[in-house]
Amino acid sequence: MQAIDTASETETRPVLVADGLSLAVRGASGLTPIVEDISFAIARGECFALIGESGSGKTMIARAIMQLLPKSLLEIKGRLIFQGRDIASADAATMRSLRGRQIGMIFQEPMSSLNPLMMIGRQIDEAMQVHGVLDRRQRRDRVRQLLADVRFDAPDEIRQKYPHELSGGMRQRIMIAMAIANEPALLIADEPTTALDVSIQAEVMEILSRLRRKYHLSVLFISHDLSLVYQHADRIGVLYSGVLMETGPAQALIHHPRHPYPAALISCAPRRRTAGQRLKGIEGMVPSLAAPLPGCRFAPRCSRASDDCRAGRIAATHNADGTMVRCLHPLS
Amino acid sequence: MTVPEIVPLLRAASIAKTFGGDGVWSRAAPTAALRDVSFDVARGAILGIVGESGSGKSTLARILVGLTDADAGTLELDGRVLFGPGRRAVPTFARGIQMIFQDPYSSLNPRMTVGAVVAEGLRIRGGLGGAEIAARVTRTLELVGFTADACRRYPHQFSGGQRQRISIARALVLEPKLLIADEAVSALDVSVQMQILNLLLDLQSQLGLSIIFITHNIAVVDYLCDRILVMSRGEIVERGPTAQVIDHPTHSYTRSLIAAAPKIA
Amino acid sequence: MQWFDLKLWLGALCLGAVVFLAVFGNLLTSHRPDEQNLMVSLEPPNLLSDYPLGTDQLGRDILARMVSGARVSLAIAASVVVLSGGFGLLLGALSGYFGGVRDTIIQKVVETMWAFPPILLAITILAFFGQSLGNVILALSIQRWIPYCRIARAQALTLRGKDFVSASRIMGGRTVWIMSHHIVPNLIASAIVVGTFSMATAILAEASLSFLGIGVPPDIATYGGMLADGRSYVTEAWWLAVIPGLGIFFTVLGLNLIGDALRDQYDPKSHLNIG
Numbered sequence: 001m002q003a004i005d006t007a008s009e010t011e012t013r014p015v016l017v018a019d020g021l022s023l024a025v026r027g028a029s030g031l032t033p034i035v036e037d038i039s040f041a042i043a044r045g046e047c048f049a050l051i052g053e054s055g056s057g058k059t060m061i062a063r064a065i066m067q068l069l070p071k072s073l074l075e076i077k078g079r080l081i082f083q084g085r086d087i088a089s090a091d092a093a094t095m096r097s098l099r100g101r102q103i104g105m106i107f108q109e110p111m112s113s114l115n116p117l118m119m120i121g122r123q124i125d126e127a128m129q130v131h132g133v134l135d136r137r138q139r140r141d142r143v144r145q146l147l148a149d150v151r152f153d154a155p156d157e158i159r160q161k162y163p164h165e166l167s168g169g170m171r172q173r174i175m176i177a178m179a180i181a182n183e184p185a186l187l188i189a190d191e192p193t194t195a196l197d198v199s200i201q202a203e204v205m206e207i208l209s210r211l212r213r214k215y216h217l218s219v220l221f222i223s224h225d226l227s228l229v230y231q232h233a234d235r236i237g238v239l240y241s242g243v244l245m246e247t248g249p250a251q252a253l254i255h256h257p258r259h260p261y262p263a264a265l266i267s268c269a270p271r272r273r274t275a276g277q278r279l280k281g282i283e284g285m286v287p288s289l290a291a292p293l294p295g296c297r298f299a300p301r302c303s304r305a306s307d308d309c310r311a312g313r314i315a316a317t318h319n320a321d322g323t324m325v326r327c328l329h330p331l332s
Numbered sequence: 333m334t335v336p337e338i339v340p341l342l343r344a345a346s347i348a349k350t351f352g353g354d355g356v357w358s359r360a361a362p363t364a365a366l367r368d369v370s371f372d373v374a375r376g377a378i379l380g381i382v383g384e385s386g387s388g389k390s391t392l393a394r395i396l397v398g399l400t401d402a403d404a405g406t407l408e409l410d411g412r413v414l415f416g417p418g419r420r421a422v423p424t425f426a427r428g429i430q431m432i433f434q435d436p437y438s439s440l441n442p443r444m445t446v447g448a449v450v451a452e453g454l455r456i457r458g459g460l461g462g463a464e465i466a467a468r469v470t471r472t473l474e475l476v477g478f479t480a481d482a483c484r485r486y487p488h489q490f491s492g493g494q495r496q497r498i499s500i501a502r503a504l505v506l507e508p509k510l511l512i513a514d515e516a517v518s519a520l521d522v523s524v525q526m527q528i529l530n531l532l533l534d535l536q537s538q539l540g541l542s543i544i545f546i547t548h549n550i551a552v553v554d555y556l557c558d559r560i561l562v563m564s565r566g567e568i569v570e571r572g573p574t575a576q577v578i579d580h581p582t583h584s585y586t587r588s589l590i591a592a593a594p595k596i597a
Numbered sequence: 598m599q600w601f602d603l604k605l606w607l608g609a610l611c612l613g614a615v616v617f618l619a620v621f622g623n624l625l626t627s628h629r630p631d632e633q634n635l636m637v638s639l640e641p642p643n644l645l646s647d648y649p650l651g652t653d654q655l656g657r658d659i660l661a662r663m664v665s666g667a668r669v670s671l672a673i674a675a676s677v678v679v680l681s682g683g684f685g686l687l688l689g690a691l692s693g694y695f696g697g698v699r700d701t702i703i704q705k706v707v708e709t710m711w712a713f714p715p716i717l718l719a720i721t722i723l724a725f726f727g728q729s730l731g732n733v734i735l736a737l738s739i740q741r742w743i744p745y746c747r748i749a750r751a752q753a754l755t756l757r758g759k760d761f762v763s764a765s766r767i768m769g770g771r772t773v774w775i776m777s778h779h780i781v782p783n784l785i786a787s788a789i790v791v792g793t794f795s796m797a798t799a800i801l802a803e804a805s806l807s808f809l810g811i812g813v814p815p816d817i818a819t820y821g822g823m824l825a826d827g828r829s830y831v832t833e834a835w836w837l838a839v840i841p842g843l844g845i846f847f848t849v850l851g852l853n854l855i856g857d858a859l860r861d862q863y864d865p866k867s868h869l870n871i872g
Contacts, residue, residue, distance in 0.1 A: 053521035054492070161338040197384040198548055202592035224521065227551070254596055268526045269596065270555035272575065278533065279555070281526035285491055397767050425769030439760035443782040449761075452778070453768035503744070506768060 013084060014041040015185050015218040020078035021088065023057075023064040031075060032290045038244040039316070039324075040237050042186070045212060047219040049229040049250065052239035054264075055286035058222050061147045061239075062190040066105060067095045079239075083185060101131045104179030108191040113178075114163040120174055121159025121190035127178040133218040142310035149214070150207050169200035173207060180211060188220045193228070205232050222245060230254050238262045241297040242289050258323075258330040260299045296327070304329040339411060340372035341542050342396075344511055348393055364406035365391040367566045369405070373510065374561035378536055378543040380574065382550065382589070388566040389546045393514045396544070397431045398424030410509060425457065430503035439542040441489040446473075446498055458489030473498075473503045475538075476531060493524035495530065504535070511535075513542045517552060523560030529556050543573030550593045554578055562586045604861070608854025611847045615667050622664025625649075630665040630818040633657055639834045652837045653826060657818075659840055665818040666844060673734055673813075674799040678792050681738040685745025686788050690780050692746070693753025694772070700750075707743055715740045716805065723811050733806065733813050737799055744791055749784050756780050786863040793856030797849045804845050820844045 018041075034057045041046040052058035063069055065080060071092070071216040080088040082103065087094065099105070107113055115123055124143045128134055134142060147155035150173040163171055172192060179187055190206070193201040211217055211231060225231055229236055230250055238261060246259040257263040264282045273279070274295040284301040287293055293312040296302070302309070309328050316326045349366040366388045373379045383389040394400040396407065399415075406416035409428055415429040433439045440449055441535035443569065450469045451506060454460055460468075470480045487495055496516060503511055513532065518524040528551065535541045545557055553560055560577050562570040562585065570583040581587045618625075626649070634656035642651040642659070650659035692703040719736035726732050756762060756779065765775050793863075806812035807821025815822060822839040827837030 036563040052466035053523060198550075199384065199588060202594075205594075225594065226522070227596045230596045231594045265522060266596070268523055269543055270522075270525065270529065270549075270551045272554045272578075279526050281530070386705065397765060399763060423769070424767045429767075431764070431767055433760040435760060439764060440784070441761045441779055444778070452765065452770070456765075456769045456774060486772070502768075 010188070012044075014043050015046075015083060016042040016220065017081040019081065021080055023061065024075040024076040024077075025060065025064075025069070026073045026075060029290075033057075033175070033242055034289065035239070035242045035244075036237075037078070038237075040244065040247055042218045042220060044185070044218055045216045046074055046235065047212060047221055047233045049221040049223060049233035049236045050239055051062055051223060051226060051229055051236055051262075053224055053286065055241060056239040056291065056305065057240070057242040057289060062105065062188050062222055063219070066103065066188065067092070067100060073256075084210065097131075100127060100135075100179075101182045102184050102185075102186065104182070104184040104187045105189070106172070106175045106179050106189050106192045108194050110175045111163065111169070113175055114171060116163050117263065118162075118218065120161050120163065121167075124159075124178050124181055127181045131182050133182065146181055149180075149211060150174070150177045151203070152195045167200075169196055169204060172196060172200075176204070176207065176211070180215060180217065183215060184217070185220045185290045188222075190222045191224070192221075194223070201228070208232070226265065229280065238265075241287050241293075243297055243326065244324070245298065245327070246322075246323070246325045253323075256331075258332075260302045260304050260329070263331055264301075304331075310327055336553070338374070341375040341377075342373040342544075343406075344372070344396070345370045345406045345407040345481065347395060347402050347407070349388075349395060349400070349403050358458075359547050364566050366402070367397070369563075369566075369568055371561055371568060371571065373544060374543055374559075375535060376513045376540045376542055376561060377559065378532070378545055378557045380553040380560035381544060381546045381563060382548065382553055382560055383546075383563035384589070385547055386502055386565065387563040389515060389563050392513050392544055393431065393544070394562075396510075398422070398427055412543075425453075428509040429512060429515060430506060430508040430510075431512045431580055432496065432503055432516045434518050436492040436499070436519060439499050440495055442487055444486075445483060446478075446485055446490075448503045449487070449498060450483075450505055455500065467592070468505055469501075470502045475504065476501045491524070492520050493527055496520065496528050499529065500528075500535075504539075504541075508541075510542045510544065513547070514546045515548070516545070518547065518549065525552070532556065550578065551595070562589070598808055604854045605858035608851045608856075608858060612851030612855060615844065615848045615851065616671065618664055619667035619671050620668065622661070626658055626660045626664070628658035628661045630657060630661040631816060632661070636767070639830070641834070641842070642836050650840055651834070651847070654821075654830060659823075661834065662818040663820075663840065663844055664753055666820040666823060666841060668732075668775070668850075669813060669819045670800050670803060670844075673730070673737065673803050674796045675801040676734045677737045677741060678796045680734065681682060681741035682737075682745050682788060682795070685742030686749045686781070686784060688742070689746035689749025690753045690776060692782060693750035694776065696722060696757070700727060702829055703746075704750075710804050711743055713740065716802070719802070719806060720809075720811055723806070724742070728811060728814050730813055730817070733803065736806075737802055740793055741799065744795065745788060748787050748791055751779050752784050752787060756783055786801050790856055790860045790863060792801050793852050793859060797852035797856070800845065802850055 001089045019039050019213060021038050022036045024031045032296065040048060050058055050061065052260065064074055067074065076088045080085050082098070087098065093147060119129055123144055124146060125139050128139050128142060144160060147158055152158045152173070166174070192203050196204065205228070209321065212219060221229065221233055232317045233250040235247065235252050236250045238259065240261050245261050246253065246257065253262065254266060257266060260327050268279050268281050282301055287300070295312055296314045299305040299309040306329065314328060316324050318324050347366055347369040349546060350362050350364050352362045361398045369392060381389050381392070391400065393400045401421060402415065407414040413419065413428050435517065447469055450472060451465050454465045454468060469483065473480065473482055478497065486500070490498065517528050520528065532543055533556070545553070547553055557574050559572065560574050561568050562577065562583065570577055570586045577586065578590060581590055637648065637652050638654050638656040640652040641650050642649065648658050648660065650663065654657060688703060692700045718739055722736040722739065723732055750821065762775055763781050765779060803812060803819070804821035804824065807819040808825045810825065811819055813819055823841035824838055827841065830837045
């Protein structure tokens with residue numbers, strides 16, 4: 001079952017590959033799709049950002065990938081290959097051994113992942129203890145190292161504190177420390193800076209970049225903030241109503257988007273008006289994830305849509321340079 | 333011969349506010365939320381107030397609108413003193429200032445129809461018949477881009493951006509002179525933010541409405557506001573025309589704020 | 598939502614049967630509940646006879662007494678819920694909305710009252726003021742307002758921080774306006790849920806009081822009283838105790854099922870926020 005790679009294979013093989021992955025949640029009113037047929041790959045040390053607005057499905061995707069929802073409620077189709085292993089249909093025990101060890105996660109609201117009754121040092125220690133790799137002395141040193149990694153000048157002071165004594169930014173840094181404690185290959189960051197002030201956000205993103213370089217960490221970064229992702233991601237995937245519309249290198253995609261949706265999104269980002277001119281938003285509303293729409297889900301709001309766009313499912317066009325567009329009338 | 337002075341619409345002088353440390357029950361040390369804040373808002377202008385959490389910008393908004401009392405300072409609107417030393421503060425509804433909030437999901441009562449929401453201010457004030465109220469409600473809803481049939485629907489049937497427009501309608505129906513928008517687009521998607529920002533620009537040009545726009549987002553402020561104040565820890569650290577402050581910040585805090593904001597180059 | 602339907606319908610069925618009995622009982626039997634006829638005492642239930650549910654030791658028609666019992670139980674329970682609910686809701690809403698010193702004082706009163714064992718309190722009141730329908734309602738209401746107060750206060754505390762309340766204040770809304778337009782309407786849903794459960798416990802409480810002989814005056818037939826009477830005849834005439842027991846059972850079961858279904862509807866634990 002376990003794929004044993006040679007050192008060179010580990011270097012070149014992508015850490016995470018989603019292949020035709022479809023996720024759906026079983027609720028009282030039946031099956032609600034979260035995402036449909038998404039495919040992307042994250043190389044070692046790469047930061048891949050999934051960008052989406054509300055109704056894109058990005059809120060649930062991290063939890064669904066990590067099977068943080070009960071199995072009975074989640075339906076997974078397609079493949080999700082982590083370090084050569086398909087974990088889409090992995091059982092609970094396998095996922096448990098991966099989570100926190102090979103795959104780390106940080107969420108938007110750090111307070112919900114921190115135990116208010118436990119000292120910080122102990123919580124980080126526990127994150128390692130659970131996976132039983134290091135002994136007590138080694139863990140203690142590691143905690144100190146981790147706290148220094150996330151820029152705490154006085155690590156011994158911080159380990160004695162309780163979560164409520166720290167600010168939001170500090171808690172988020174603790175979360176990062178806990179997530180990378182066991183040197184995972186992949187870090188899933190679900191809107192980690194959305195609740196933080198701009199200056200704290202910059203600090204946290206800088207820490208993440210440094211840790212990526214130091215530990216060759218791959219990151220799956222989920223966000224709604226295009227400018228944030230422009231600055232920090234290597235590649236971007238644009239999600240709209242559960243469908244991946246375009247993927248490509250971050251800066252190239254934002255400067256020259258091929259799909260009308262990211263193009264519209266970029267053009268309505270607020271910036272200084274020239275000569276009193278106005279920018280336009282995108283007309284219309286995001287279709288509900290549960291609403292069945294034949295054809296392209298962006299068609300009702302797209303200025304380039306034609307009848308074929310509404311006819312049937314749009315296939316993804318994979319280009320030679322590794323980019324992908326799901327559009328019949330892409331911009332050149 | 334003296335040059336006639338253009339009287340600003342709003343004049344705030346030395347506003348101060350301290351929290352905590354009052355009364356026997358409080359264990360918290362007193363914290364100064366606002367320290368000697370003074371500024372003007374010109375008629376028909378949009379003033380941006382930029383700051384992070386703890387800067388005091390939300391406290392300032394609440395003081396301007398009358399939800400909280402200042403500990404010191406004076407406020408004048410259109411030459412009329414709203415609060416000052418030795419006088420009773422003018423109550424909220426009589427100030428001619430209205431406010432819209434950040435969270436579109438908690439700013440409308442889920443049990444009230446849109447029509448009732450927008451009409452509420454008129455009903456509280458009283459003195460108008462049902463038909464006149466209905467007419468004003470319809471007019472105001474049209475101003476923000478809705479048709480009259482929205483009146484019978486409930487907030488949960490609308491999206492976040494639409495709810496913000498309903499909140500704007502609620503504020504406008506009382507014909508305020510100044511509108512305070514407290515992080516009004518921060519909880520909205522980028523594609524929807526622009527609709528609200530453009531609506532505010534329309535209201536400025538069509539109604540001559542003056543607006544104070546509070547935010548932490550430099551890009552939004554750059555798009556919308558004529559002048560900005562930068563606040564940090566209860567004080568105004570820098571002020572001036574938007575483009576000038578953003579392009580040539582003089583205060584170190586402003587500089588660090590602008591540097592920290594992610595941009596698309 | 599299947600569960601919702603099943604529970605709701607089952608509950609409605611149980612409660613409906615009892616309500617039907619109370620409302621249309623007169624059509625089912627021609628006897629009066631206090632009509633004694635020693636000639637037909639202790640007749641077992643026989644659906645085809647003149648006494649479908651049998652008679653008690655004094656020859657009184659059990660069915661007629663069940664009808665009376667249904668009326669009394671439901672009337673008392675409904676009155677108790679309306680009285681205690683109305684009072685508790687209002688007090689809790691005010692307490693939560695005002696906060697501060699007023700809230701503290703009210704909560705101290707609540708805690709003091711909560712410390713009294715409810716049945717003891719009820720007994721004391723009835724012993725003092727005498728047994729009558731009104732006094733029973735009072736005795737049962739005297740503590741029952743507290744759960745409403747707690748729930749209303751908790752919700753009012755959340756509601757008063759909501760932006761739509763702030764907006765109302767900015768527009769000039771005073772306490773009465775905000776309470777009536779914003780706070781109370783948003784409390785009604787949970788109040789109804791508490792109400793249904795509270796009604797169930799009120800019926801049980803009333804039955805207990807009647808069983809102990811300190812409920813409504815003995816000449817009015819109630820389930821509790823019938824149970825007490827039937828206690829001595831359990832071996833020879835099981836129907837004297839079982840039938841009123843079933844009456845209590847179905848009433849309380851119906852109310853609990855309905856309350857549960859309502860709570861599911863108004864308070865869904867949806868951790869699945871899509872999108």
